[in-house]
Amino acid sequence: MNDPSALTADAVEAIGKSQTSAELERIEVEYLGRKSGHVSKLLEGIGRLSADERAVLGKAVNEAKRMIEGALAARRSQLEATRLADLAETEAIDVTFPGRPLERGQIHVLTQVRRQIETVLESLGYQVELGPEVETEWFNFEALNIAAGHPAREMWDSFYFGPGLLLRAHTSPVQIHAMQRIKEPPIYIITPGRCYRRDAPEATRLPYFSQVEGLAVDKGLTVGDMKGTLLFMIQSLYGRERKVRVRPSFFPFTEPSFEFDVSCGICGGMGCKSCRHKGWLEVGGCGMVHPQVLRNGGIDPSQWNGYAWGFGIERMAMLKHDVDDMRLFYESDLRFLEQF
Ligand SMILES: [Zn+2]
Incomplete structure (x- = not known):
């Protein structure tokens, strides 16, 4: 795939569907990995392009990278918020709940x-x-x-x-x-x-x-x-x-x-x-x-x-x-x- 905007759209869609932070990490490596990530691969053969074409491609690749990073960060905080909300539900402590009274004994x-x-x-x-x-x-x-x-x-x-x-x-x-x-x-x-x-x-x-x-x-x-x-x-x-x-x-x-x-x-x-x-x-x-x-x-x-x-x-x-x-x-x- 060598179309930066199509690649970005795919990445954003995958990020939106992810349900765990482990999944997000895998997506991040797949797209933004330094050597074999999809975004890095867009730059393969950039040396054969003219200076103008190079500038255009470089700009598009940077844009794709920025958007994918942004989507990753947004989804990450979404997942974290959901995790905390779930936790609040399952591990809830109601501090306003009345305490159990201690039964007082007395002298025989x-x-x-x-x-x-x-x-x-x-x-x-x-x-x-x-x-x-x-x-x-x-x-x-x-x-x-x-x-x-x-x-x-x-x-x-x-x-x-x-x-x-x-x-x-x-x-x-x-x-x-x-x-x-x-x-x-x-x-x-x-x-x-x-x-x-x-x-x-x-x-x-x-x-x-x-x-x-x-x-x-x-x-x-x-x-x-x-x-x-x-x-x-x-x-x-x-x-x-x-x-x-x-x-x-x-x-x-x-x-x-x-x-x-x-x-x-x-x-x-x-x-x-x-x-x-x-x-x-x-x-x-x-x-x-x-x-x-x-x-x-x-x-x-x-x-x-x-x-x-x-x-x-x-x-x-x-x-x-x-x-x-x-x-x-x-x-x-x-x-x-x-x-x-
Ligand atoms: Zn009497």
């Missing part, structure tokens, strides 16, 4: 109640003491005046890892650890933590549960001091109108020992279905620390005395929120847990 109701109890007692000067959940029999029983073979051991039967080692049945061992560590009274501590007992799960008892115990060791403490502390705690948690009473009971580690009750919040002590018409709800146990327990903690009972109390955090949460089945706290049912 038992943790809430435990923290409230801690806050109230810390305001009285008590300090939180923690201890191991795996205990020796000595700390879990003997140190608390429950000798081997004592019938009271059945009340605190737990899970054993082998001779002498068990999951603690109460947080009382922490009291012994604390007395041994602190050595010099006055001691005012609370011992929140998980406990274990060999019980089948029921509405009012579980094989694992949480306790808070309190221990005060000082000079000349009385049952009145203990009752005042319990009353302050109960009224801080449940309201000023609540009352506390203690009833004689028995625990090997306190002498005298009591159960303590709180007046029913529904009937105000008059008696209703909730309190089984007693007007009172059982909360926990308490008493003056047995001298032998002080001795086991390394404290001289001729110089110091103390009181202690303990109750289940689940029990406190049930009373506070009127829950009638303890198992609900551990079943991880969000419909239940989200209420608190």
Whole structure:
């Protein structure tokens, strides 16, 4: 082909039909390649032409080259624009689309109640003491005046890892650890933590549960001091109108020992279905620390005395929120847990 304008027309048509940049590159080489491109070939034999003819042909060839280059550039930017538009469609990110809300968790109701109890007692000067959940029999029983073979051991039967080692049945061992560590009274501590007992799960008892115990060791403490502390705690948690009473009971580690009750919040002590018409709800146990327990903690009972109390955090949460089945706290049912 030796007609520059026909050649240009062919090139422009091919460029217009091209769909990829690779195709465009191939067309560019075919027409504008320095040695074997169609445009270069137009100049073959130019030496045999006259000067005038040479000028005309040269001008026509330059024109063809310029037009093909222009068409190539235009088609290239067209293809690029199409590619970007396609990309925008397939890889679209809509920055105005509303985000997925992050679901917020909340503090478990038992943790809430435990923290409230801690806050109230810390305001009285008590300090939180923690201890191991795996205990020796000595700390879990003997140190608390429950000798081997004592019938009271059945009340605190737990899970054993082998001779002498068990999951603690109460947080009382922490009291012994604390007395041994602190050595010099006055001691005012609370011992929140998980406990274990060999019980089948029921509405009012579980094989694992949480306790808070309190221990005060000082000079000349009385049952009145203990009752005042319990009353302050109960009224801080449940309201000023609540009352506390203690009833004689028995625990090997306190002498005298009591159960303590709180007046029913529904009937105000008059008696209703909730309190089984007693007007009172059982909360926990308490008493003056047995001298032998002080001795086991390394404290001289001729110089110091103390009181202690303990109750289940689940029990406190049930009373506070009127829950009638303890198992609900551990079943991880969000419909239940989200209420608190
Ligand atoms: Zn009642």
